[in-house]
Amino acid sequence: MRVVIKVGSSSVTDSKGVIDQGTLLELIKQMAALMSKGHEVVLVSSGAISAGLKSLGFRERPSDQVTLRAAAAVGQGQLIATYREILAKYQVEAAQLLMIPGDFADRSQYLHARETLSKLLELGVLPVINENDALSNEQLRYGDNDKVAALVANLIAADHLVLLTDQSGLYSADPRHYEEASLIEEVEEVNAELLEIAGAAGTERGSGGMASKLLAAKMASWSGVMSTIASAKEPEVVLRVVEGEEFLGTKVLARPRRLSARKLWIAFACPTSGEILVDKGAKEALMVNGGSLLPAGVVAVKGTFESGSAVSVTTEDGDCFAKGIVQMPSEDVLALRGVRSKDLTGRPYLEVIHRDDLVLLL
Ligand SMILES: Nc1ncnc2c1ncn2[C@@H]1O[C@H](COP(=O)(O)OP(=O)(O)O)[C@@H](O)[C@H]1O
Numbered sequence: 001m002r003v004v005i006k007v008g009s010s011s012v013t014d015s016k017g018v019i020d021q022g023t024l025l026e027l028i029k030q031m032a033a034l035m036s037k038g039h040e041v042v043l044v045s046s047g048a049i050s051a052g053l054k055s056l057g058f059r060e061r062p063s064d065q066v067t068l069r070a071a072a073a074v075g076q077g078q079l080i081a082t083y084r085e086i087l088a089k090y091q092v093e094a095a096q097l098l099m100i101p102g103d104f105a106d107r108s109q110y111l112h113a114r115e116t117l118s119k120l121l122e123l124g125v126l127p128v129i130n131e132n133d134a135l136s137n138e139q140l141r142y143g144d145n146d147k148v149a150a151l152v153a154n155l156i157a158a159d160h161l162v163l164l165t166d167q168s169g170l171y172s173a174d175p176r177h178y179e180e181a182s183l184i185e186e187v188e189e190v191n192a193e194l195l196e197i198a199g200a201a202g203t204e205r206g207s208g209g210m211a212s213k214l215l216a217a218k219m220a221s222w223s224g225v226m227s228t229i230a231s232a233k234e235p236e237v238v239l240r241v242v243e244g245e246e247f248l249g250t251k252v253l254a255r256p257r258r259l260s261a262r263k264l265w266i267a268f269a270c271p272t273s274g275e276i277l278v279d280k281g282a283k284e285a286l287m288v289n290g291g292s293l294l295p296a297g298v299v300a301v302k303g304t305f306e307s308g309s310a311v312s313v314t315t316e317d318g319d320c321f322a323k324g325i326v327q328m329p330s331e332d333v334l335a336l337r338g339v340r341s342k343d344l345t346g347r348p349y350l351e352v353i354h355r356d357d358l359v360l361l362l
């Protein structure tokens with residue numbers, strides 16, 4: 001099995017921000033055991049900012065991005081040193097990969113990353129991935145390793161994505177505030193209702209809370225990868241999840257059809273710059289006939305965007321059913337809205353969104 005294991009800041013570091021050697025030792029021991037049985041393992045580890053802030057003497061998390069980036073640069077070195085030290089006990093080498101959104105968005109970078117990861121797995125190395133926090137800028141970063149882990153799972157066509165956190169899985173309400181909340185054991189489809197109950201913010205040290213884990217599990221599901229959200233502190237959790245133990249954490253099932261990496265990126269990772277409202281006929285053409293979005297079906301445009309931007313596609317009553325990359329800027333979409341293709345002859349563009357750049361979200 002090919003497994004991507006993501007460990008959140010709330011487990012990598014303790015409540016003071018110190019790297020939690022005990023937890024990491026336990027987890028690495030299990031990963032090494034899996035590797036020795038022939039499984040391929042990729043680790044996505046958070047915790048750089050939290051560990052760096054602690055070393056630099058910050059008692060609270062500052063809000064300014066430059067300090068956080070500097071802290072990440074300090075903490076990342078400590079993280080990798082810790083992993084290397086523990087892995088040495090099992091004669092396993094660690095490899096550090098610091099990724100940015102462009103590594104998944106740009107096709108050649110994507111293939112590059114896949115080649116490197118595949119080679120590392122072939123060499124029996126444990127890749128340890130984090131986002132390149134030290135040099136990222138707010139506009140060009142995920143800020144969320146759950147998403148990075150889901151994209152990696154898609155990239156290497158993993159069999160299982162394991163998201164380890166400080167809770168036993170997804171509860172019917174935030175267990176930090178509702179004692180009576182119960183664990184949801186299986187999720188077939190990540191829908192708005194589930195995202196709502198996972199919506200509360202995460203821990204001080206973590207970033208996205210349970211909602212970002214659910215969104216990551218949704219991405220994985222659309223990539224044909226099954227996910228488990230479980231507690232990093234659960235004894236032998238990694239081994240038990242990979243061995244297929246039932247009733248452990250929250251399992252999010254894989255969809256039978258895999259979405260391509262590019263479409264996955266468009267759907268979940270690419271920020272939306274605007275909205276295109278379309279009529280019923282256009283929705284049917286996209287949903288049923290698998291067509292491209294043509295100017296004839298456009299009713300209105302919200303926001304200003306450039307050609308190549310991602311936009312959401314909605315019905316007139318606001319139901320968002322697709323997302324895609326536009327082939328023309330917003331002013332052209334607006335100018336051409338309602339114009340039928342036969343009247344567009346001689347125009348430079350015929351499609352607002354090409355089929356290959358369009359993802360249906362239903
Ligand atoms: N419905 C829910 N079920 C479980 N946890 C939830 C839920 N809603 C919010 N949370 C919170 O999400 C937190 C985990 O998210 P986060 O702090 O980002 O973790 P990590 O650092 O492991 O990525 C939990 O501590 C929990 O309080």
Ligand SMILES: N[C@@H](CCC(=O)OP(=O)(O)O)C(=O)O
Pocket residue numbers: 007008009010045046047048049050072130131133143144145146202205206207208209
């Ligand atoms: N890349 C950041 C962590 C970002 C993140 O996703 O945090 P978490 O929600 O704890 O997994 C770091 O290493 O500090």
